Ligand SMILES: [Fe+2]
């Protein structure tokens with residue numbers, strides 16, 4: 050198989066796995082992550098994240114640009130049952146597709162990954178079939194959306210926050226995929242950080258879902274830096290900006306009555322501080338290794354994280 054055609058095929062798979070993650074997450078937010086049905090959806094979304102990760106790493110290893118936009122997941126949103134039927138059809142298509150793709154590729158690592166994606170899609174299909182049966186007639190009841198207790202302005206802020214966290218997640222993943230080969234430790238750390246931001250994202254999308262509001266998960270665009278230093282700087286700037294917005298949000302009088310969200314916001318403020326310090330440390334290590342590659346005489350003077358941020 051030609052390299053360009055292979056990359057295009059893997060990028061389409063990546064976009065489809067991305068769409069699976071988002072679809073199951075939205076559904077989990079809708080029915081509540083803590084319910085048995087919601088937790089099954091969440092668990093499946095997590096497995097789709099591993100799938101996205103495998104594919105993204107493979108694309109990164111081939112020194113190609115991973116496509117960070119999600120594919121189109123056709124679904125009927127009327128009820129839990131109609132959604133499950135859409136999922137069964139989707140996973141069924143993927144089973145066939147991945148089996149065909151595994152036959153097409155020569156690379157043994159890629160063959161193994163594609164086969165595994167197909168096998169796990171079989172498990173997903175069976176899981177959804179089992180739940181369709183388990184929910185029975187109750188699953189056919191159309192969703193009813195309730196009015197929430199937040200002002201339209203606050204809901205808009207939640208939407209913006211969710212959008213910005215979706216961007217943080219995708220951007221960290223893009224950088225992990227592209228730079229993992231160059232620095233495995235940083236790649237893995239960025240993947241973990243993406244998952245932490247995924248948790249932050251869920252606090253806002255759940256509040257929106259509870260208020261009968263949807264979140265579109267439109268592609269927010271991500272930083273496409275070609276060097277690790279600039280990539281980490283872009284992630285750091287976004288992390289610090291999110292922390293400041295969390296602080297502003299936590300101080301808003303409207304949130305005072307929403308104790309649960311206030312607790313989570315306080316947690317997110319300190320966690321973003323923690324994540325920012327991790328990124329700073331990674332940046333310093335990258336700078337050090339870059340400077341140590343240059344002969345001492347020609348070193349232009351050491352950069353600091355602060356000077357890089359201010360000069361950007
Ligand atoms: Fe998958």
Ligand SMILES: [Fe+2]
Nearest residue numbers: 069140170173
């Ligand atoms: Fe799946």
